[in-house]
Amino acid sequence: MGDFFYYGQKDTIQRLNELAGRGAVVASYVPKVGMSPVGGPNGYMNPAWLDPNLPIYTDVPIAVKAAGKFGYTFIHAGQSQSLYKIATLPPSSIGSYASLRIDAMIGSWVAGTFTAMTVILGNRGAFSVDWSSSLYSPTESRFIAYREADGSHSIYLFFLTAAFAQAAFNLQGLGCTTYPSPTPVGSVPGTVVWDSGANFGDSTYKSPRSVGTGDVVGNENGTSVDQLLRVRSKSGEAVAMSFLVGGQAPGIPAQTLVDALSFGISGSPGVNHPGCMRWSTSTYHANSSFATGYRTTLRAFDTVANTWTPALFSVTGNGTVYAPLLKAGSSDPSLLRHNISRGTDQGSEIIYFGVEGAVAPSVAILASDGAFNWSPSTSVLYVGKNATTGRSLSASGTVSTSGNDYAEYIFKSLACGIISPGQIVGITADNKVTDQWADAVMFSIKSTAPSFVGGDSWANDVGQRPSLQAGPAPSQPQCRKDVVTQQPVPGVNPPEYEDLVTEPGDTDEEWAEKLAMYTAALAAHNIAVQQDAEAMAAFDAALEAARQKVDRIAIAGRVPVNVLGAQPGDYIVPMQDGAGIKGIAVREDDLSMKQYLQAVGRVISIEPDGRAYVMVKAV
Known part of the structure; x- marks a missing residue:
């Protein structure tokens, strides 16, 4: 019987067991003549049952x-x-x-x-x-x-x-x-x-581990994680952990730093310590849920001190960037000016500008005495001074300006009227500018285009220009709309879908409260703007009143003088003009010693309008 269904197989029972293990059904009935008892009712066999080298094929899933x-x-x-x-x-x-x-x-x-x-x-x-x-x-x-x-x-x-x-x-x-x-x-x-298909782009459900980011249009590839994505450190130190956190628990107090992103590195015993740099986020202003109220901060972990460093870099939602050394850092609370400062003593370096690798910087700024004692008149650049040396500026090269004379502010006498550029004036015995001949003991010319001006302390009594207090205008609120996604309608076949509000927008009461807060903030801002304008107008009026009491008088250099008919080489000599002062041109050959001593300058050219252009004569 063994020879019947497998050549060389003598142990029938063993072979039947083997065939049964490969899926054959061993029948208890008597097969037809020439058929196998393990071939089913029709007596036929699948060769794959007998030969382990043949694959088993099936039209239904293998169970x-x-x-x-x-x-x-x-x-x-x-x-x-x-x-x-x-x-x-x-x-x-x-x-x-x-x-x-x-x-x-x-x-x-x-x-x-x-x-x-x-x-x-x-x-x-x-x-x-x-x-x-x-x-x-x-x-x-x-x-x-x-x-x-x-x-x-x-x-x-x-x-x-x-x-x-x-x-x-x-x-x-x-x-x-x-x-x-x-x-x-x-x-x-x-x-x-x-x-599974209804959750495409639907925030109501995502796998807690990962799901494709198909809800980001144009970025269907990738992986999103609902809570924490973590990479363990090789040597197991907690401080060297790298992770990315997608959110924080509700109820966190304002200005509390919450870890968001950490870059960690393992240490080597006896060689270096493990550590990490960590980005944290927080609300920067209490009760603020707007972009301007948030802050992102970078800190480092000090393994030796077992604590976090202060902020190494931070950015707030209002655009303020902070770093302790920019070799830039400032705790200046004003948001209306850039401030690069350093906590140091007078005379220490604050900032260098220069070529990398050069021995000396192109420009260096050192700490001044911080007295803030420059003129309140508006300028482009202010430079403080060193309290010990009194110096503000040192230059290895020349200083070039577009002006042509050196002038000084000199107070005017009470009787002095308005003085025109290029006008000859007198100096009184008490060092005041006068336009009266009888009051003058010496003479000079009003500056037209000075390159340097001294005596700029005439407005010290006016005080410093007021700082604006209003700040930026409040941002107009946006009405938050409902976030709507789709979900299947229960009990409907074939499946239908309806809109589901997953994130409700502002209610009428919430929107009205936002508008009321904005209206109140805008009204307060407008009042502050008006107060700033009034304070600035009062300051400018006081500054102009003080400015009317002084004039810039040329001490050296070249200036035009209001004298006609002169020739190059002539001396401009002051003369009495009724109660006032005028100038005349005197040729060198006709000049007396007294006229020479009183002369305000010597003509070097004639201006297109006919006025004399003179080199100011030193006293």
Whole structure:
């Protein structure tokens, strides 16, 4: 008998057991003449049962135990909507333990939409789904769970109407039923409780581990994580941990730093310490939920001191950037001016500008006495002084300006009127400028275009220009709209979807409160702006009143003088003009000693308007 069904096989019982282990059915009936007793009712045998080198082929998924089945493949080529029932989880009870895992490759026929998906379902106590997708969540082909009237949960493979889609997957389960040959149906009973395709771009559910970022238009690839993405340090130190945190617990007090991003590095014993740089975020202003109220801060961990350093760099939502050494840093509370400062003594370096590697900087700024004693008149650049040396500026090269004379501010006498540029004036015995001949003891010319001006202390009594207090205008609030996503309509087959408000917008009361707060803030800002304008106007009026009491008188250099008919080489000599003063041109050959001593300058050229252009004569 052994020779009948395998050449050389003598032990019939052993061979029957071997065949049974490879899937053959050993019949208890008598086979037809010439047929095998293990070939089934028709007596024919599958050669793969006998030869281990031949693969086993099947048109239905291969079953492993009760619920595990491997090798599902489905193609949808533009037909109507189809649902294939692939598994059922029984109702939850004190003795249930049903679970199911789906490992799938699913998507449309387009290669870029095909994605790997893993789904784990359970219904002990409550129905639970945990799933992830490596690319994104397809909508044309997906998995759907329905809750039946008896409390069981049926799992379906779903294909959208007219979709060209595919799915290949395996099932592993315990306590559930899986079906080897599901047939398509157009609709099913029950209530949709989970739909992998309906969560595409829907913030109501995402896998707690990862899900494709398909909700970001134009960036469908990638991975998103709901809570914490962490990379462990090689040697296990907590301080060397690298992580990215996506949010923080509610109720954190304002201005509390919350860790957001950490870059860590492991240490080597006896060589270096582990450590990390960490970005933290916080609300910068109490009770502020707007962009301007947030701050991002970078700190480093000091392993030796077992503490965090102060802020090394921070950026607030209003555009303020802070760093302790920019070799820039300032705790200046004003938001209306740039401030680069350093906590140091007078004479120490604050900042260098120069060429890398050069012995000396191109420009260096050292700390002054900080007395802030420059003129309140508006200028472009202010330079303080060193209290010990009194010096403000040292230059290795020349200082070039567009002016032509050196002048000084000199107070005018009470009787002096308005003086025109180039006008000859007198100096009184008490060092005041006068336009009266009788009061003058010496003479000079009013400056026209000075390159340097001394005596700029005439407005010290006016005080410093006031700082603006209003600050930037408050930003107009935006009405927060409802964030709407789609969810399946319960009990509707085929599946339909309705809009669901996942993040409610402002209510009428909340919007009215925002507008009221903005209106009040804007009114306060407008009052502050008006107060600033009034304070500035009062200051400018006081400054102008003080300016009327002085004039810039040329001490050296070249200036035009209001004298006509002169020739180059002539001396300009002051003369009495009624009660006032005028100038005349006197040739060198005709000049007396007294005239020479009183002369205000010598003509070097004639201006286009005919006035004499003179070199100011030193006293």
